[in-house]
Amino acid sequence: MAVTITDVVLRDGLQDEPVVVPVAGRVRIAEALVAAGVRHIEAASFVDPRRVPQMAGAEELLPRLPDRENVRYSVLALNARGVRRAVEAGAEEIVVVASASPGHSRANAGRDVDAAVDDIATAVAENPGVRFVGGISTAFVCPFDGDVPPSALLAVTRRFADMGIRRIGLADTLGTATPAQVSRSLAFVRNALPDTEFGLHLHNAHGQALSTVSAAVDAGITRFDSAAGGYGGCPFAPGAHGNLATEDLVAYLHARGVPTGIDERALAGAVALIKDVLARAA
Known part of the structure; x- marks a missing residue:
């Protein structure tokens, strides 16, 4: 069984x-990741640059990314406005994101969960030729509302499935969900939506993300997000920790005999480059 890793350092x-x-500098990072064998990259976020200035220039970035036949780039959008910007910029795969918890939805999207999902549904219906992937923030724990019931998570995943979205990533936005908690919620939504492919987007507050990966792989999950260097977090989720590092995920999977197609030595070079690019931007 091979695992597909999407590196999200350029976005998250x-x-x-x-x-x-x-x-x-972002183009240089993409080139290094591609050279290391990373074939799925979340490259940008089409959000308001006044709120997230680090994501400004997404329209300029997309056409400058390394053009490889076997490399797929995705971008993120939180609402219909972001989807329209992404489509106009030529994005081929758009990750539409909603929160499973009302507190984070208000902080991140500026509206409650139902209103945020309604807006996304409108954008998806308007663009039938675009490949959409679902992403659910605070799928397990919310900084404002605490633990997220599996039923609340299912309500959002079902809305995405009703839009025709068949691949959904569940995010442990804070990085504090236990492997057992993730496994329970994951089993709950998979049982309810057997035709939907689920993946995990893991942050790593307590060093337990790889234990969650282990349980998920054993359960048949084959898609994971991670960020080279372990960078990342959510500006609108107080206490959010960095992402599971791609280099740690790759090393762990290779040690288990699970192929990823990523070269560990070249990936280490990409991490060093990212550190240098960030230092130069300081």
């Missing part, structure tokens, strides 16, 4: 840094 990683990396 950079959005929580105190500096703004120029587009040219």
Whole structure:
């Protein structure tokens, strides 16, 4: 069984840094990741640059990304406005994101969960030729509301499934959900929506993300998000920790005999480059 890793350092990683990396620096990071064998990259977020200035320049970035036949780039959008910007910029895969918890939805999207999902549904219906992927923030724990009931998570995943979205990533936005908690919620939504492919987007507050990966792989999950260098966090989720580091995820999977197609030595070089690019932007 092979695992597909989507590196999100260009989006989730950079959005929580105190500096703004120029587009040219982001292109260098993408080139290094591709050279290391990363074939799925979340490259940008089409959000209001006044709220997340680190993501400014997304329209300029997309056409400058390395053009490889076997590399897929995705971008993130929180609402119909972001989806329209992404479509106009030529994005081929758009990750539409909603929160499972009302507190984070209000902080992140500026509206309650139902209103946020309604807006996304409108955008998806308007763009039938675009490949959409679902993403659910605070799928397990919310900084404002505490533990998220599996039923609340299912309500949002079902809305995405009703839009025709068949791949959904569940995010442990704070990085504090236990492996057992993730496993329970994951089993709950998978049982309810057997035709939907689920993946995990893990942050790593207590060093337990790899234990969650282990349980998920044993359960048949084959898609994971991670960020080279372990960078990242959510500006609108107090206490959010960095992402599971791609290099740690790759090393762990390789040790288990699970192929990823990523070269560990080249990936280490990409991490060093990211550190250098961030230092130069400071």
